[in-house]
Amino acid sequence: MQRxxxxxxxxxxxxxVTGRVLDDANQPFAGLVVGVYDVGxxxxxxxxxxxxxxxxxxxxSGYGVTDLSGNYAISYEPGNHDLVVRVFDTTRRQVARxxxxxxxxxxxxxxxxxxxxxxxxxxxxxxxxxxxIYTGCTVQxxxxxxxx
Numbered sequence: 001m002q003r004x005x006x007x008x009x010x011x012x013x014x015x016x017v018t019g020r021v022l023d024d025a026n027q028p029f030a031g032l033v034v035g036v037y038d039v040g041x042x043x044x045x046x047x048x049x050x051x052x053x054x055x056x057x058x059x060x061s062g063y064g065v066t067d068l069s070g071n072y073a074i075s076y077e078p079g080n081h082d083l084v085v086r087v088f089d090t091t092r093r094q095v096a097r098x099x100x101x102x103x104x105x106x107x108x109x110x111x112x113x114x115x116x117x118x119x120x121x122x123x124x125x126x127x128x129x130x131x132x133i134y135t136g137c138t139v140q141x142x143x144x145x146x147x148x
Contacts, residue, residue: 013078014104019111020070021087021096023118028070032087032095032116035063036074039082039100048076048083060092080104085111089121096120 017036021029037045049062052075064074081104087096096116101109 012105012107014081014083014106014109015078016073016075016108017083017085017111018071018073018108019085020113021066021072022070022113022115024115025118026115028066028068029116029118029121030066030068030070032066032089032121033060033063033092034066034072034074035060035086035088036076037084037086038079039084043100045084048074048081050074051076060088063088078107083109085114087114087116 019034021032021034023029036048036050038048039045047062050064052064052073064072066072083098083101083104085098085101086094088094096114098111098114101111
């Protein structure tokens, strides 16, 4: 996994991230849930609880949500954080994540745009059926549009 070195002024505590989520056609992706995690020893990730007053469903307490322009802003307890940003659909299924962003030493870190394929959130088109070849022999088949 590639790690990104954020840089900035040493000794400055990080307490927020901003960013944007786009779809695979480079259009804003509204309504996705975003969580910011601090990466600790042995790559254990702890959620940095969002202190912004954004109402989110109970299964996403502490997270943020993308607005109509695909933007999000999440503020949390200041500290010297190594960050990972995760994007979820409304059922708490992860649809994207950043590589670890190390040594974040800016008060508000601007995360590069995150791209999420629209089909990953809306679901893949699936067709399923049965075909009877002859009596007692039925073949089940399924076609989907997910790229392997």
